[in-house]
Amino acid sequence: MGVPKEVYQMEIAVRQHLPMLRPAQQSGLVWWVYGTILAHSACQTAVITALRWYGSFGTLRQRLREWLYDGPDKAAPCHSQVEVSRCFEGLLRWLLTGWQGQELALALDVTLQGERLAALVVSVLYRGSAIPVAWHLLPANEKGAWMPAILKLFRQLRGAVPATMRVLVLADRGLWSPTLWRELRRFQWHPLLRVQNHMTFAASGRDRCPVSALVQPGQAWVGRGRLGSPKRARLSVTLVVVWSADQKAPWAVVTDLKTNEVGVSWYALRMWVELGFRVLKSVGWPWQRSRRTDPARVARHWLVLALATFWVMVYGTRVEEAERYGVAPARMRTPPAPLINPYPRRVSLFQLGLQCLQRLLLQGRWWQRWWLVPEPWPDPPPGLVIFVLEET
Numbered sequence: 001m002g003v004p005k006e007v008y009q010m011e012i013a014v015r016q017h018l019p020m021l022r023p024a025q026q027s028g029l030v031w032w033v034y035g036t037i038l039a040h041s042a043c044q045t046a047v048i049t050a051l052r053w054y055g056s057f058g059t060l061r062q063r064l065r066e067w068l069y070d071g072p073d074k075a076a077p078c079h080s081q082v083e084v085s086r087c088f089e090g091l092l093r094w095l096l097t098g099w100q101g102q103e104l105a106l107a108l109d110v111t112l113q114g115e116r117l118a119a120l121v122v123s124v125l126y127r128g129s130a131i132p133v134a135w136h137l138l139p140a141n142e143k144g145a146w147m148p149a150i151l152k153l154f155r156q157l158r159g160a161v162p163a164t165m166r167v168l169v170l171a172d173r174g175l176w177s178p179t180l181w182r183e184l185r186r187f188q189w190h191p192l193l194r195v196q197n198h199m200t201f202a203a204s205g206r207d208r209c210p211v212s213a214l215v216q217p218g219q220a221w222v223g224r225g226r227l228g229s230p231k232r233a234r235l236s237v238t239l240v241v242v243w244s245a246d247q248k249a250p251w252a253v254v255t256d257l258k259t260n261e262v263g264v265s266w267y268a269l270r271m272w273v274e275l276g277f278r279v280l281k282s283v284g285w286p287w288q289r290s291r292r293t294d295p296a297r298v299a300r301h302w303l304v305l306a307l308a309t310f311w312v313m314v315y316g317t318r319v320e321e322a323e324r325y326g327v328a329p330a331r332m333r334t335p336p337a338p339l340i341n342p343y344p345r346r347v348s349l350f351q352l353g354l355q356c357l358q359r360l361l362l363q364g365r366w367w368q369r370w371w372l373v374p375e376p377w378p379d380p381p382p383g384l385v386i387f388v389l390e391e392t
Helices: 005-017 023-039 044-050 057-068 084-097 147-158 178-186 266-283 295-325 349-362
Strands: 103-113 117-126 129-139 166-171 190-195 200-203 219-227 235-243 251-255 385-388
Touching: 005 023, 005 084, 023 044, 023 057, 023 295, 023 349, 044 057, 057 295, 084 129, 084 147, 084 295, 103 147, 103 266, 117 147, 117 266, 117 295, 129 147, 129 266, 129 295, 147 178, 166 266, 178 190, 190 266, 266 295, 266 349, 295 349
Parallel strands: 103 166, 166 190, 219 385
Antiparallel strands: 103 117, 117 129, 190 251, 200 219, 219 235, 235 251
């Protein structure tokens, strides 16, 4: 099989940042990702079609399939398979080598593949989208606790994040758990977790009430107090309740940050993870069409999706920054200054990056310099009236 120059360059990067994979596993991952980007799809047939110049259909199919298999299921049974969970720390560490800034927003969420599979995913929130860095696949609609798997994902990522970086972790109300709260605080990360509106809250010197009772439409409220039922152990939290004009009902989130440190609109970042799932499932690498049902094989396939998304977002960053400064992307050699005021995005970063990367790969080119420049966390919308209960 002939190997293009850019595939060698991709292998060098994978070898450097994912050394826990064996050489054959690194090579197989690169061929999967290379074909996925060219095909604009991670479906096996589409990837094989994109790689048809480098081997016969049968040879390519066997190579791609065996990369996903457990060792005993391979044509030559062995004890070696891709242990995808060992790659999570390396993947996040790789992403952070080009990260410009000391603030990082992570999102925990769940996405489904019909009624077959559920994916518990931790993603880096970035410029209107999300890059998955850790995941756990399990059968959908199956009874069992998710929290042990979720806590394990965060423990696997912890070592990749420098102690000097401020980390915000967002999750929707369906994933609220005091156990998760305590674990994130133990890491010295800052939870920003949504809670149900019927939960009660007692601010200092005030009566206990449902969190939704603290605001009216067009208002936001921030204050310290105790969350939870009087009959149970209560958490001391900072509560942020927002009911902006475009919301049908208020949303409430809890954090350990002080009232003057948390932004009332920061939870809006969580919407980016939905756009990230859209990349994985439809507009990007239509994982939703995959017929795989074995959680271990699908978890390995997700490593392909994650790395392809990461590289596309890197290239999209450079294209978007080049347009911002009015220069050709190839002429940019150093990271630009971090954004202060993000500008309206007419084309998604993913689409910009995919078009650029596909064109360059077909020309046999690969950029060695890369960076990720996050946008500032969002400010409150105009007209929102904010009440802050000062800490005593």
